[in-house]
Amino acid sequence: MGSFGLSANNITHGTSFSADLEPKSFSDESKAVIDFIADYYKNIEKYPVQSKVEPGYLSARLTDTAPHSPESLEDILKDVTDCILPGLTHWQSPNFFGYFQANASTAGFLGEMLCSGFNVVGFNWLASPVATELESIVMDWMGKMLKLPSSFLFSGTGGGVLHGSTCESLVCTLAAARDKALEKLGGGFDNITKLVVYASDQTHFALQKSAKLIGIPPANFRPLRTSFSTEFSLSPDTVRAAIEDDIKSGYVPLYLCATVGTTGAGAVDPIEELGKISNEYKLWLHIDAAYAVELADSISLNPHKWFLTNMDCGCLWVKHPRFLVDSLSTKSDIMRNRSPASNTSTNAAPVIDYKDWQIALSRRFKALKLWTVIRKHGYSGLMYHIRSDVSMAKRFEAMVARDERFEIVVPRKFALVCFRLKPKRESEGSELNRKLVDALNGSGRAFLTQAMLGGVYVIRCSIGTTLTQDRHVDDLWKLIQEKADRLLSLQEPEHASR
Amino acid sequence: MGSFGLSANNITHGTSFSADLEPKSFSDESKAVIDFIADYYKNIEKYPVQSKVEPGYLSARLTDTAPHSPESLEDILKDVTDCILPGLTHWQSPNFFGYFQANASTAGFLGEMLCSGFNVVGFNWLASPVATELESIVMDWMGKMLKLPSSFLFSGTGGGVLHGSTCESLVCTLAAARDKALEKLGGGFDNITKLVVYASDQTHFALQKSAKLIGIPPANFRPLRTSFSTEFSLSPDTVRAAIEDDIKSGYVPLYLCATVGTTGAGAVDPIEELGKISNEYKLWLHIDAAYAVELADSISLNPHKWFLTNMDCGCLWVKHPRFLVDSLSTKSDIMRNRSPASNTSTNAAPVIDYKDWQIALSRRFKALKLWTVIRKHGYSGLMYHIRSDVSMAKRFEAMVARDERFEIVVPRKFALVCFRLKPKRESEGSELNRKLVDALNGSGRAFLTQAMLGGVYVIRCSIGTTLTQDRHVDDLWKLIQEKADRLLSLQEPEHASR
Numbered sequence: 001m002g003s004f005g006l007s008a009n010n011i012t013h014g015t016s017f018s019a020d021l022e023p024k025s026f027s028d029e030s031k032a033v034i035d036f037i038a039d040y041y042k043n044i045e046k047y048p049v050q051s052k053v054e055p056g057y058l059s060a061r062l063t064d065t066a067p068h069s070p071e072s073l074e075d076i077l078k079d080v081t082d083c084i085l086p087g088l089t090h091w092q093s094p095n096f097f098g099y100f101q102a103n104a105s106t107a108g109f110l111g112e113m114l115c116s117g118f119n120v121v122g123f124n125w126l127a128s129p130v131a132t133e134l135e136s137i138v139m140d141w142m143g144k145m146l147k148l149p150s151s152f153l154f155s156g157t158g159g160g161v162l163h164g165s166t167c168e169s170l171v172c173t174l175a176a177a178r179d180k181a182l183e184k185l186g187g188g189f190d191n192i193t194k195l196v197v198y199a200s201d202q203t204h205f206a207l208q209k210s211a212k213l214i215g216i217p218p219a220n221f222r223p224l225r226t227s228f229s230t231e232f233s234l235s236p237d238t239v240r241a242a243i244e245d246d247i248k249s250g251y252v253p254l255y256l257c258a259t260v261g262t263t264g265a266g267a268v269d270p271i272e273e274l275g276k277i278s279n280e281y282k283l284w285l286h287i288d289a290a291y292a293v294e295l296a297d298s299i300s301l302n303p304h305k306w307f308l309t310n311m312d313c314g315c316l317w318v319k320h321p322r323f324l325v326d327s328l329s330t331k332s333d334i335m336r337n338r339s340p341a342s343n344t345s346t347n348a349a350p351v352i353d354y355k356d357w358q359i360a361l362s363r364r365f366k367a368l369k370l371w372t373v374i375r376k377h378g379y380s381g382l383m384y385h386i387r388s389d390v391s392m393a394k395r396f397e398a399m400v401a402r403d404e405r406f407e408i409v410v411p412r413k414f415a416l417v418c419f420r421l422k423p424k425r426e427s428e429g430s431e432l433n434r435k436l437v438d439a440l441n442g443s444g445r446a447f448l449t450q451a452m453l454g455g456v457y458v459i460r461c462s463i464g465t466t467l468t469q470d471r472h473v474d475d476l477w478k479l480i481q482e483k484a485d486r487l488l489s490l491q492e493p494e495h496a497s498r
Numbered sequence: 499m500g501s502f503g504l505s506a507n508n509i510t511h512g513t514s515f516s517a518d519l520e521p522k523s524f525s526d527e528s529k530a531v532i533d534f535i536a537d538y539y540k541n542i543e544k545y546p547v548q549s550k551v552e553p554g555y556l557s558a559r560l561t562d563t564a565p566h567s568p569e570s571l572e573d574i575l576k577d578v579t580d581c582i583l584p585g586l587t588h589w590q591s592p593n594f595f596g597y598f599q600a601n602a603s604t605a606g607f608l609g610e611m612l613c614s615g616f617n618v619v620g621f622n623w624l625a626s627p628v629a630t631e632l633e634s635i636v637m638d639w640m641g642k643m644l645k646l647p648s649s650f651l652f653s654g655t656g657g658g659v660l661h662g663s664t665c666e667s668l669v670c671t672l673a674a675a676r677d678k679a680l681e682k683l684g685g686g687f688d689n690i691t692k693l694v695v696y697a698s699d700q701t702h703f704a705l706q707k708s709a710k711l712i713g714i715p716p717a718n719f720r721p722l723r724t725s726f727s728t729e730f731s732l733s734p735d736t737v738r739a740a741i742e743d744d745i746k747s748g749y750v751p752l753y754l755c756a757t758v759g760t761t762g763a764g765a766v767d768p769i770e771e772l773g774k775i776s777n778e779y780k781l782w783l784h785i786d787a788a789y790a791v792e793l794a795d796s797i798s799l800n801p802h803k804w805f806l807t808n809m810d811c812g813c814l815w816v817k818h819p820r821f822l823v824d825s826l827s828t829k830s831d832i833m834r835n836r837s838p839a840s841n842t843s844t845n846a847a848p849v850i851d852y853k854d855w856q857i858a859l860s861r862r863f864k865a866l867k868l869w870t871v872i873r874k875h876g877y878s879g880l881m882y883h884i885r886s887d888v889s890m891a892k893r894f895e896a897m898v899a900r901d902e903r904f905e906i907v908v909p910r911k912f913a914l915v916c917f918r919l920k921p922k923r924e925s926e927g928s929e930l931n932r933k934l935v936d937a938l939n940g941s942g943r944a945f946l947t948q949a950m951l952g953g954v955y956v957i958r959c960s961i962g963t964t965l966t967q968d969r970h971v972d973d974l975w976k977l978i979q980e981k982a983d984r985l986l987s988l989q990e991p992e993h994a995s996r
Binding site (some may be wrong): 027029030041042055056069073075080084090091105107109113116117119126129130131142155165192205208213215219302311312360372377466 | 519522523524531534549556560563564565568574578586590597600602603606607610612614615624626628629631635642643662665676691704711716802809810826849857858860866870872873874875878965
């Protein structure tokens with residue numbers, strides 16, 4: 001802090017800090033921003049979905065040092081309009097079909113405001129008891145909605161925690177599995193180079209990154225091959241063979257990650273069979289998303305994707321919270337819990353210290369957001385949202401299937417449709433479809449992303465922003481046909497000139 | 499997702515999703531929540547600072563399953579009042595003097611709203627170019643305000659990233675240092691058990707946790723002893739001796755963490771001397787907070803503590819971004835950047851993919867929040883805020899020093915005062931001061947935390963919530979004297995009865 005100026009000399013009375021968080025100005029300025037955001041949603045279809053700026057555009061528009069004196073909200077919002085909006089790729093646009101959605105909702109926004117307004121740091125129970133208690137209740141609510149077995153619920157023998165992302169859940173469960181395995185093997189961390197992590201080659205790269213992060217040698221990561229024959233899901237035989245091979249070579253199988261709805265193709269790994277293999281070889285089984293999970297050790301799912309919860313909000317459930325806490329807990333006098341009323345240390349009492357369930361010490365009161373979302377939509381509303389997205393994806397899939405110039409590359413899973421324009425020669429497939437994606441995104445009227453599946457370039461249409469309705473899907477299909485027409489008509493002369 | 503119900507049968511039309519994010523209702527409901535939060539700030543001094551609830555209180559007040567049908571905002575806010583508020587420990591109360599503050603501000607809240615409203619996921623440049631570009635600009639702004647050398651700025655040869663917490667910065671820099679060292683040593687991860695991490699015994703426990711998380715054997719973590727003689731700062735001689743010892747035993751010194759303002763006593767490690775040692779032995783030097791940092795490899799500082807930025811917002815600067823990216827980068831087709839206008843892949847262009855600077859893939863647009871805070875307060879306003887907190891801490895320190903029943907245990911650092919009630923017998927010091935903390939926190943009129951320093955139980959008074967003014971500090975001191983009077987008067991008879 002030192003050079004930031006700790007002497008009391010030369011104080012410039014900028015903002016009067018006694019006025020900060022003052023209810024009247026807080027309320028007035030916040031409402032001006034609300035109006036600004038409401039206006040943004042009103043006009044959201046007018047912006048090009050994918051930003052059209054060039055790298056480096058912003059440095060030409062902003063100063064290269066911070067302003068010395070306070071600026072007005074009006075000036076700031078003017079710059080948001082002039083400088084920030086053009087650089088956004090609009091994830092909340094109803095014409096955003098890229099990646100997987102991050103669907104915001106009014107309830108998610110309201111919950112986020114409450115979280116930010118209270119701005120408490122619930123690293124342990126005492127630091128704000130409700131942050132811990134609401135989180136454990138909401139994790140059970142979510143778990144019950146997903147029909148998780150009671151072995152993952154606090155009301156059963158497990159429990160759940162809100163993380164910022166799946167990556168964090170992977171890092172924490174990998175570390176827990178690692179430490180449990182190392183303890184069993186004896187010899188401390190010397191055996192870390194023997195541990196092996198398994199997943200399909202479709203598994204989110206977050207797993208590979210997380211495994212390396214916790215010290216698993218990159219060579220001990222097994223991305224097992226998948227193919228069209230299983231619609232890119234993991235074959236149990238492949239898993240078993242890899243495990244047997246590793247055991248013969250003196251390795252120790254540690255962790256298997258199975259996915260329900262992979263990023264590329266939406267593939268669903270055969271959870272039950274993988275569960276049996278994991279139990280047989282005593283691997284930690286983590287399931288990314290939640291489905292038929294009895295045999296798993298941990299499960300993660302992101303409400304900030306499909307559950308109308310503004311960023312960030314990820315759920316992790318574990319069957320044996322003890323392993324997580326054993327691996328991630330720390331001792332500190334400052335953090336010692338003390339229940340004031342009973343005047344007994346809660347280190348003895350049955351409270352959860354969520355800091356021992358995650359990477360960081362500090363944590364936001366995200367449970368308040370998820371709670372607001374669940375209450376404001378209800379189970380029925382959330383179901384309706386998901387079913388309506390799936391129904392729109394079916395509608396889109398049917399339109400694509402009816403046009404013989406196109407093909408559905410792998411059968412639709414949930415609300416993800418993987419398709420492509422059929423090339424005349426297979427070798428031209430990638431280039432043709434890359435051009436189509438560029439034409440679609442360059443139009444500003446829609447945004448889609450791509451994936452390579454078994455060497456085939458596919459266009460992914462992921463349906464699920466909060467604002468997307470049937471008409472947006474119909475418009476998307478019209479746009480795709482229009483761009484395909486142009487591309488195919490251009491293709492002939494181009495070929496002729498070669 | 500499966501059991502959540504993907505068939506279109508039996509759809510209950512709960513919330514109409516075509517109405518979600520609809521500007522009018524979004525605006526009306528958001529403004530109702532703004533009024534609620536403004537009212538909370540208005541009445542914040544009326545609540546007991548530390549929550550008085552008992553463990554488990556909330557499960558008696560909420561249902562154990564999610565509601566089936568949507569509920570109204572009115573009902574939800576009523577439950578926030580009835581169920582949530584009693585369980586909060588009020589971090590934004592002007593009478594909160596515990597831990598280190600998490601000071602919210604109007605500007606921080608406005609920025610958080612914009613971030614949450616746009617709800618973009620800027621994992622790479624393309625996913626929302628402005629999220630990346632604003633972040634790199636704001637990191638340079640912050641770096642210049644802190645007078646960091648240009649070797650840590652994008653305008654120089656380094657760069658910065660916004661993380662959620664210091665822990666994340668530690669994990670990422672430790673992994674970068676680890677992978678750089680392992681590559682140099684050859685032999686892959688086999689040498690991981692030789693790597694050693696150094697810090698003082700006052701260093702935040704996040705470092706020990708992070709080191710273990712990335713696979714450094716817990717036995718290779720050296721929490722070097724500090725004492726009253728150096729005001730709990732790390733002695734360079736101790737560091738040098740530990741490094742020499744380790745080298746003789748065949749270990750490889752990897753990483754040294756120095757702190758400016760430790761959690762317990764606010765101790766300031768001798769950065770320049772530690773920098774020289776680190777350079778001599780080629781250790782990665784990380785500095786937690788920013789001061790005299792020329793010789794460091796990385797620096798972290800949390801605007802969500804003292805810089806009026808609502809949770810969460812942590813800054814990390816690195817001198818060689820390449821090491822971070824080498825350790826944390828991943829390849830994925832879906833994430834491939836493509837600048838639409840130039841139609842060239844930005845893998846070749848000089849854009850930053852922040853996913854390779856952090857643990858998770860997904861990330862919020864936190865730069866918008868920090869940018870709003872800096873602009874709305876200006877450099878002068880932020881300086882004023884920090885200086886005014888330090889000035890209040892001096893005022894408090896002087897009052898404590900004038901009362902001979904008390905002592906300042908270590909000299910004040912920044913805005914943290916560590917003091918205690920002098921015990922008659924040293925063996926009674928912990929119990930006496932523990933009772934004082936309990937009496938203070940139990941009163942509901944203030945909240946403080948404690949630390950053990952060289953075996954001495956000290957009370958920490960950390961000054962810096964946004965709403966704290968001189969009168970709150972004066973009231974705190976009156977309260978402390980009042981509780982001390984009672985405690986000391988009770989003490990005699992109690993001793994007599996033993």
